[in-house]
Every structure is written in C-alpha cells, then in structure tokens.
Amino acid sequence: MKELEFMAFYAADFLDPEKVAGKISRLINEAEHEEIGDQYARVMLLTQALVNDKMKPEVQAGKPGQPSGLRKLIEDGKINQYAKKQKIMLEKLCYQGDFTNLACLTPFSFAMNFQFTLRKPYLSRDDAELYVIDNPIKKEWVFKVPYISPGQWKGCLHAAMVRLLAGWRKNLAGRERAELKSEFVARRLSLVRLFGNEQSVDVNDDSGEEYLDRMAPDLAGEYRERLKEMAPEGRRRGRLMFYPTFFDRFGLEVINPHDRIAGAGKFPIYFETVPEKTDGRFALLYVPFDRVGKDEGETGRQAAEDLCRVAEGIACLFSEFGFGAKTSSGFGLAGGEVKEGTLQIKFPAGWPGAGEEPLKFRSFAELEREAQKLARVLQSGQAVVSNGD
Numbered sequence: 001m002k003e004l005e006f007m008a009f010y011a012a013d014f015l016d017p018e019k020v021a022g023k024i025s026r027l028i029n030e031a032e033h034e035e036i037g038d039q040y041a042r043v044m045l046l047t048q049a050l051v052n053d054k055m056k057p058e059v060q061a062g063k064p065g066q067p068s069g070l071r072k073l074i075e076d077g078k079i080n081q082y083a084k085k086q087k088i089m090l091e092k093l094c095y096q097g098d099f100t101n102l103a104c105l106t107p108f109s110f111a112m113n114f115q116f117t118l119r120k121p122y123l124s125r126d127d128a129e130l131y132v133i134d135n136p137i138k139k140e141w142v143f144k145v146p147y148i149s150p151g152q153w154k155g156c157l158h159a160a161m162v163r164l165l166a167g168w169r170k171n172l173a174g175r176e177r178a179e180l181k182s183e184f185v186a187r188r189l190s191l192v193r194l195f196g197n198e199q200s201v202d203v204n205d206d207s208g209e210e211y212l213d214r215m216a217p218d219l220a221g222e223y224r225e226r227l228k229e230m231a232p233e234g235r236r237r238g239r240l241m242f243y244p245t246f247f248d249r250f251g252l253e254v255i256n257p258h259d260r261i262a263g264a265g266k267f268p269i270y271f272e273t274v275p276e277k278t279d280g281r282f283a284l285l286y287v288p289f290d291r292v293g294k295d296e297g298e299t300g301r302q303a304a305e306d307l308c309r310v311a312e313g314i315a316c317l318f319s320e321f322g323f324g325a326k327t328s329s330g331f332g333l334a335g336g337e338v339k340e341g342t343l344q345i346k347f348p349a350g351w352p353g354a355g356e357e358p359l360k361f362r363s364f365a366e367l368e369r370e371a372q373k374l375a376r377v378l379q380s381g382q383a384v385v386s387n388g389d
Contacts, residue, residue: 024049024058028072039082040144043070046132060133060270061252070132070272071252080249086143087248094244099285099358102346106292108303108378112310113283114341114361116318116334121251121273123325123332124148137272140246146274148323150242153282156324157240158195160317161309162212165191169215184216185223187309192230194286194306196238239290239306243283251275273331279339282318286310296348304375307345311371315364337363343370347377 027042036042046069049059062068073079099111124138124146140147165187172180213220230236251273274280286306291299317323322332344358359374361367 024055024069028069028076028078039073039079043073043079043132044130046070047130050132061254061268070270074250074252083145083250084248086145087246090140090143090145090246094246099283099342099344102344105287105346106289107296107346107348108291108299109285109287110303110307110343110345110374111283111285112314112343112367113281114367115279115281115339117337117339118274118276118278118280118333119335120322120331120333121253121275122146122148122247122278122323123253123271123273124152125325133270133272135269135271137250137274140244146247146250148245148280150244152323153242153245153284154195154238154240157242157310157313157317158191160321161191161194161313163321164313164316166212166215181216181219181222185219185226188212188223189226189230190305190309192227192236192238193302194238194240194310196236197227197231197234237289239286239288240310241285241287243285245280245282247274247278247280249275249278282314284310300378303345304378307371307378308368308375311368315368319364336365338367341367343367343374345374345378351377 024046027045036045046059049055057063059069061071067075099113102109102111122137123135126136126138128136128139137146138149138152139145165184168187169177169184213223253271253273254268255271256268286303288299288303291302318334319336320333321327322330324332326332338361341361341363342358343361359370361370
C-alpha cells in the first residue's frame with residue numbers, strides 16, 4: 001500500500017509513446033526527481049510505464065546494445081551501489097550469527113558460521129504485488145536487498161538431508177536394506193530432532209503417503225510409533241535455528257523460448273537474480289533444549305550424530321544440490337571454498353574440549369572433517385586439534 005501511495009504522489013504520464021522513452025531515460029539517469037536517492041524507488045516508478053504494453057521491453061531491458069530500464073540500472077552499477085549501502089546498515093541492525101560466546105546456552109549446543117561465494121546465480125520469488133518484471137528476487141521488506149530468510153534456509157537444508165537419506169536407502173543392497181531397517185527409522189527421527197515434525201505427517205495417520213513413507217512403506221507404522229514417543233502432543237520443535245543471509249548485488253537472467261517454426265524467440269522472460277561471485281554469510285545454531293537435566297552421555301551421542309549429519313547436509317546443499325529456485329538447471333550453487341568458517345560447541349564443565357577455541361575451516365570438505373573430530377570428542381573424550389589455521 002505504501003508503494004502505491006508513493007507512486008500516486010509521483011504519478012507520471014506514460015501513455016504517450018513519444019514521451020515515455022525520454023521519461024524512462026530521465027528516471028534512470030536521475031535527471032528527473034533528483035530528490036529520490038533511493039534506487040529501488042526509481043525502479044518502482046518505472047512500473048508505471050507498464051500501463052503501456054508497447055513499452056514493456058523498454059522498461060525491463062531495452063534493445064540489444066541499447067540497455068534500458070532495470071537492465072541499465074543493473075549494468076551501470078547504480079542499484080548495486082544502493083544495495084551495498086543498504087546491506088551495511090542492515091547488518092548493523094540484524095544479528096548475523098556472530099557466536100563468540102555460547103556460555104549462556106545449554107551444554108552440547110553448537111554454532112556454525114561461514115561466508116560463501118556463489119558459483120551460479122541465485123534465484124527466488126518475491127512477494128511483491130507490482131514490479132518491473134514478473135520474476136523479482138526475494139528482498140528484505142524494509143531495506144530491499146536480496147536475502148534468504150531463515151525459513152528458506154531451514155526448508156532447503158531439510159530437503160537436502162531428506163534427499164541424502166533417500167539416496168542412502170536406495171543404494172542399499174536387498175540384504176543390507178533388510179538389516180538396516182531400524183537405522184532408516186533412526187535417521188528419519190534424527191531429522192525430526194533437527195527440524196521438527198514433517199508438516200504433512202500426522203502421528204495418528206498411518207496412510208504412508210509421504211515421500212519417505214513410500215521409500216519404506218513397511219516402516220511407516222514403526223516410524224509413527226516412535227514419533228509419538230518423541231512428540232506426545234503431536235508437534236515438536238527442532239533443535240536447529242537459522243539466520244538470514246543478505247546480498248549486495250543484483251543480476252538479470254533471461255529465458256527466451258524459441259518458436260518451432262521461426263526458430264527465434266519473441267517473448268523473453270526475465271529473472272532478477274543474485275549473480276555469481278557474490279558473497280553471502282550462512283549461520284545456524286543447534287540447541288538441544290529438550291535434553292536439559294537428562295543423561296549427558298546420551299545427549300552427547302545425539303549431538304555428535306546431529307553435528308555430522310548437519311555438516312554433510314550443508315556440504316551437499318551448497319556444492320551439489322543448490323538452494324533457491326531452478327536448482328535442477330544448475331542455479332543456486334556455491335563454490336567449495338569458504339571464508340571465515342568457524343565451528344564451535346559448548347561442552348559441559350570438566351569435559352575434554354571445554355574452553356577450546358572455535359574450530360576453523362576453509363572448505364565444505366574441511367567442515368565435514370572438523371565435525372567428525374568434534375563428534376569423536378563427544379563420544380570418546382579425545383582432544384581436538386584444528387587444521388583450519
């Protein structure tokens with residue numbers, strides 16, 4: 001509603017084809033309405049030109065060799081300069097997972113934090129009702145920079161770990177599959193520990209229609225019986241908590257479906273993206289709140305298991321599966337190297353490893369190795385030495 005009020009205040013006549021091209025050019029080059037320093041606001045003003053169907057290409061991208069509209073703002077770097085400033089302000093206001101002290105958390109809590117670089121563009125879908133193109137990137141509501149919400153991260157990592165579990169089950173030979181039935185149920189329940197209930201699974205519903213039910217239909221009943229023990233009230237909160245990721249660059253991708261007869265495309269489809277080589281920060285926190293006051297040995301065993309599986313899931317999510325939209329086409333992948341990677345766990349007082357500095361890692365492969373080291377400490381009490389330095 002606020003955006004509509006803003007555009008009504010700056011109402012412009014975009015109906016005259018002879019005047020609209022000049023109007024678009026003046027808005028982009030800041031020769032008109034100089035008082036508007038917000039580049040996102042200028043983009044929103046361009047949407048007024050969409051009332052003229054003939055000007056839609058001019059507003060979105062322009063002609064080959066003659067960029068205009070949103071494409072020109074991106075190529076000139078103006079909207080990216082705006083995004084960098086907005087991100088700096090946003091990071092000062094929003095906690096990004098700088099876990100320097102876990103003392104206030106329950107024992108066996110752990111935190112993971114690293115900076116990644118996109119290897120392929122990232123796509124998602126915004127909730128904006130009105131925009132220059134039909135496929136805008138999801139933006140933070142106030143500062144209007146591209147971002148990935150905590151809920152999106154949770155969904156992406158859960159999907160990746162479900163995919164890993166399904167792949168593990170599918171690759172078992174017939175005899176192994178029969179011998180490891182209880183292991184499949186245990187691994188599926190570990191996902192509930194981490195993420196909470198699968199939204200579409202009712203503990204009292206044994207129809208077995210869900211994806212993992214179809215992977216092992218004979219185990220659906222056993223899974224629900226054990227799920228009832230974990231979640232007597234039917235719902236359970238997961239131990240993982242996620243933090244948002246903000247980006248400071250915009251990109252534009254185009255898909256141009258070709259006509260079978262003419263062999264050329266007439267109606268290009270534009271996607272606003274976060275381009276490759278853009279940096280973002282990922283952070284999560286694991287808190288075994290449901291184990292407070294219970295046996296430390298069992299809590300440590302569960303934390304070790306959860307840590308290794310989360311590390312494996314993150315490595316596959318970023319470097320193999322991808323996150324966001326159109327991952328099957330290769331979008332949303334990150335490079336294998338990371339920056340400022342830290343992994344920290346809170347051991348109970350008196351345990352080996354208590355008071356240790358956070359472990360450091362520089363790649364997803366190294367993250368998995370460091371997680372395995374910490375898991376061994378949780379299970380056997382051996383000392384930890386990091387290779388990250």
